[in-house]
Structure formats: structure tokens, C-alpha cells
Amino acid sequence: DVINKGLTEEVILKGAADAFAGGWNRVKLYFMLGLPTETEEDIAGIADLANKVAKTFYEIPKGERPGNGRVDVVASTSFFVPKPFTPFQWSPMCTKDEFLGRAKIVNETIKSQLNKKSIRYNWHEADVTMIEGILARGDRRLCDTMIKIYEKGGIFAAWSEFFDEQIWLDAFAEDQIDTDFYTTRVRSEDELFPWDFIDAGVTKNFLLREWHAANAETVTPNCRQKCAGCGAMKYKGGVCYENKN
8 A cells, every 4th residue: 555556465365366267376476675664564464475375276176276286476575765756755765684684574484384385485685775775866976986886897787696785885985975865864855856856747746745645555546547636737648638538
């Protein structure tokens, strides 16, 4: 609900059951760790849902199960990185250790469950995530540092085999860049952002309303169901005008 997906556990389990009935025996589940309002119960709930998907498969009579009679549930978590032009541009990120701590809870909970042999768990690299967070909401002060990182050999960094965190950390230290300023700090609602001069159609006031709604875990209806007044109608096209003559 925080990220406005509007999905329920019942919908997910029904989808898994339908897939199993159609002959599939492998399910991939994608989650995000570190969202605003997240609790330890929510984190453990990722493992619980993966277990329930496996349980749904094994509730099918043995002779009717697809494949070799076993299910393969792959649960993957990425770490939450707030982005500009979204309601989460005001949101702090978790620290690297906090991200890893949350992944550990999921991993240990999965290992404690009845269907653990049918579940595999993968999580994103926390160090790469922190760099993503810096780049996502960085400003002009990072420009010279980015060139320095490139000159130090920091290329193809999106591929884990080429990523060298120390190159980035050294460059930030040399240029006296406070990385927490871009990642973990709380932003005030009236803060001016580096990207505010760009008109993306969707207004900052709308994003702020959605930020409040996200923290209240209130789902905003789909644009096709009800206009939320985001401001995109100024472009006179797209979803806003689909049903207009």
C-alpha cells in the first residue's frame, strides 16, 4: 500500500494457484526492503509469503502436481532507493548496515520454515544500493567527483564484477562529499531540490500529497478510475484523455 501497488496476499496466492493449475512449478517473487513505515513483521512477512506459495503447491495432490512434483520459489529483494519526481523524494534511505540487517531477517526466517528447501532467497548488493541513492538525488557538487571516479577506473559499475566501492569512497572523501546528505537524512517538506527547476508535468504539491498518503498507507486509485489531480493533464494526452471524445 505504501508504494500504491494495491496487491493483497490473497491475490498473490490465487495467482500462484492458477499458475500451478496451469502446469507451472516455479514462481519468482519480487519485493523491496527499506520502504517507509516498514516493520520487522513486514520483513518477516516476505519469508512467510514465500512459504505460503510453496504450501499452496504442496496442497495439490501428489499425482496432480506439475513437473517433478516439487516447487521452486525464488524470492528476491531489492533495497529501496528514493527517486526524484516521486512521492519518495522526501524520504530517507536506510543505511547499508540496516539494509543488510533486514535481508538477514528474511534469510533466517526462510531457513526456519517448513518449506525452506523449496525456497531460494536473493538480495541486492547493499553497497551498490548506497551509490544508487547518492546518484539518484545528487546535485552539481557531485559533478567533479563523478569525473574523478571515472578517471580512477570506476566504469561499468552497474555490473558487480566491475564495481569497486573503494574507488567511490576515496573520491567522495577527497572532495569532502557528505554522502549521508543525499541518502539517509530526513528532508523537510519545504526543501528546494536540485531538480525543482524541471517541469515534469506532475506537480510537487501532488507528490507531497502522495508522500503523506504513502506514510498513511493509503492507496490512491488508478488514474483510469479517478483523477488524482497530478497535473499531467497539461500535456493534453495520455491516460487523462483516453475516454474523452
